[in-house]
Amino acid sequence: MEKNARRRTDKTSARKVVRIRPGTKSVVLGVTGSIAAYKSAELASLLVKQGHEVFVVMTHDATEFISPLTLQTLSKNPVTASFFDEKENWRPGHIELADRANLVLIAPATANIIAELAHGLASHPLAAIALATRAPILIAPAMNGKMWQHPATIENVEKLKARGIEFIGPEEGMLACGYEGLGRLWKVNDIAFRAEFLLASQDNLIA
Numbered sequence: 001m002e003k004n005a006r007r008r009t010d011k012t013s014a015r016k017v018v019r020i021r022p023g024t025k026s027v028v029l030g031v032t033g034s035i036a037a038y039k040s041a042e043l044a045s046l047l048v049k050q051g052h053e054v055f056v057v058m059t060h061d062a063t064e065f066i067s068p069l070t071l072q073t074l075s076k077n078p079v080t081a082s083f084f085d086e087k088e089n090w091r092p093g094h095i096e097l098a099d100r101a102n103l104v105l106i107a108p109a110t111a112n113i114i115a116e117l118a119h120g121l122a123s124h125p126l127a128a129i130a131l132a133t134r135a136p137i138l139i140a141p142a143m144n145g146k147m148w149q150h151p152a153t154i155e156n157v158e159k160l161k162a163r164g165i166e167f168i169g170p171e172e173g174m175l176a177c178g179y180e181g182l183g184r185l186w187k188v189n190d191i192a193f194r195a196e197f198l199l200a201s202q203d204n205l206i207a
């Protein structure tokens with residue numbers, strides 16, 4: 001009965017109706033040029049399974065590690081990799097995403113994107129979104145242990161934390177570069193769990 005009524009409404013409505021289930025949130029999933037970028041496929045999948053709208057934004061270098069097509073298919077939304085992908089709307093797509101996001105999650109995050117964010121650079125959509133959004137930002141770094149422990153990275157991370165940006169990981173283990181140490185991407189399930197917690201706590205604030 002309810003199904004038929006819905007079908008009738010859809011037929012008569014001139015506009016496309018997007019139904020958002022209660023609890024559904026928009027997540028911008030930033031993917032950067034790390035060897036761990038392939039793990040973003042599982043992360044995108046988990047976030048979709050958790051019931052969220054996922055919009056993947058990749059750096060140019062990330063596209064060398066994982067195909068935008070894979071992430072587009074798993075996220076069920078177009079992937080942004082350049083300002084010039086944004087031709088659908090009069091409004092710049094990166095600003096649309098920055099405003100729409102309930103969470104910006106960057107996983108994996110390179111030393112480079114961390115430095116860019118610390119310095120407020122905006123030369124590609126992901127960096128611009130991080131500047132323009134007022135949503136919480138969660139960063140899951142992945143890099144060589146010496147890069148992670150370099151004073152420049154430590155300073156950049158401290159700067160971002162002081163601005164309210166949250167970090168998850170990295171963890172210790174065998175790194176792709178052949179070293180063992182601190183620099184592995186945090187477990188994808190735990191990143192998704194933390195993202196869910198940050199999204200759910202927004203409901204609690206509103207209620």
Ligand SMILES: Cc1cc2nc3c(=O)[nH]c(=O)nc-3n(C[C@H](O)[C@H](O)[C@H](O)COP(=O)(O)O)c2cc1C
Pocket residue numbers: 031032033034035036059060061062109110111112113142143144147
């Ligand atoms: C095989 C390979 C693996 C890499 N893995 C990492 C990594 O895990 N973390 C990192 O910070 N940089 C890594 N890099 C270096 C980054 O790709 C490089 O700094 C790049 O400029 C990052 O660009 P982006 O932050 O715009 O994606 C890797 C490079 C190569 C060739």
